[in-house]
Amino acid sequence: MGLLLACQLICLDLYSSNPHLISDSSKVNKKRLALVVGAEAAFYTAGMLYLSEVWYSNDQAVPFHFYKDQTGWLQMDKFAHSYVAYYESYAGYHALRWSGLSKTKALWFGGTLGFVLQLPVEVFDGLYEGYGFSLSDVVANGFGSALFMAQQHFWDEQKIIPKFSFYPSAYAEIRPGTLGRTFGEQLVQDYNAQTYWYSFSPAAFMEKSNWPEWLCFSLGYSGAGMLSEFENPEFIYGESVEHIERYRQYYLSMDVDLRKIKTNSVFLKGVFQVLNIIKIPAPAIEFNRINGIEFHPLHY
Secondary structure: HHHHHHHHHHHHHHHHHOOOOOOOOOOOOHHHHHHHHHHHHHHHHHHEEEEEHHOOOOOOOOOOOOOOOHHHHHHHHHHHHHHHHHHHHHHHHHHHHHHHOHHHHHHHHHOHHHHHHHHHHHHHHHOOOOOEEEEHHHHHHHHHHHHHHHHHHHHHOOOOOOOOEEEEOOOOHHOOOHHHHHHHHHHHOOOOHEEEEEEEEEHHOOOOOOOOOOOEEEHHHHHOOOOOOOOOOOOOOOOOOOOOOOEEEEEEEEEEEEHHOOOOOHHHHHHHHHHEEEEOOOOEEEEEOOOOEEEEEEEE
């Protein structure tokens, strides 16, 4: 996820921060198109080499097999797959529009990029011991790309924006080998510390409204109490572990759509585009089956 997300950020900064460069004409800028295709091809090739030469270098190759993980991590990893696929499709579409492709072609060739880039990862998983081809991951990837494509097709804009927030959890200290020892590892591995959001402004769905376009409601989902993928272990490093309840968390909060903040600075527009993938810390109401309804003065 970290590698894909880093490349996605670069794409957003290069292309989406310069919407005035996008032309609605049918004339394709061949130099720009070559740059986009070359960059995507290089990214794809580098990713495949990384998987084959580094990621799976110490794993045993086995016949292709499936892995049923749809109940793992309380589906938090599925939200992660969908989130990354969405923004890869977002970047792919705007990159092709920047090169002069029509909206339809850019949507089909760029909007599917998230699904296309992540599918080989699942295929590789299916060829190595300890992993497996996950149909639920493929569905999550497809949902992420479809969410972008559907909005772009029907609304010609993104009214529902996936976002991400992170705050280190206490669970990583209990099982650092699985959930991460460093901040960077926990950012990717500790699903207890992650929350995935869908932000939207009521103004985007009303023709006439006094509601600020930049002010959003945000619906969030997370999980807590997870020390492993499916069930928490009874022993860690040979010592018994007190039972920890696993449960889902649902949030209602406010957010800011940074894209709607008006500025004449191209640099600031680019910065806002990149930062808009992150949920702004704000008060939140949490719903869960353990504690019922809780209020957080500030949720990260």
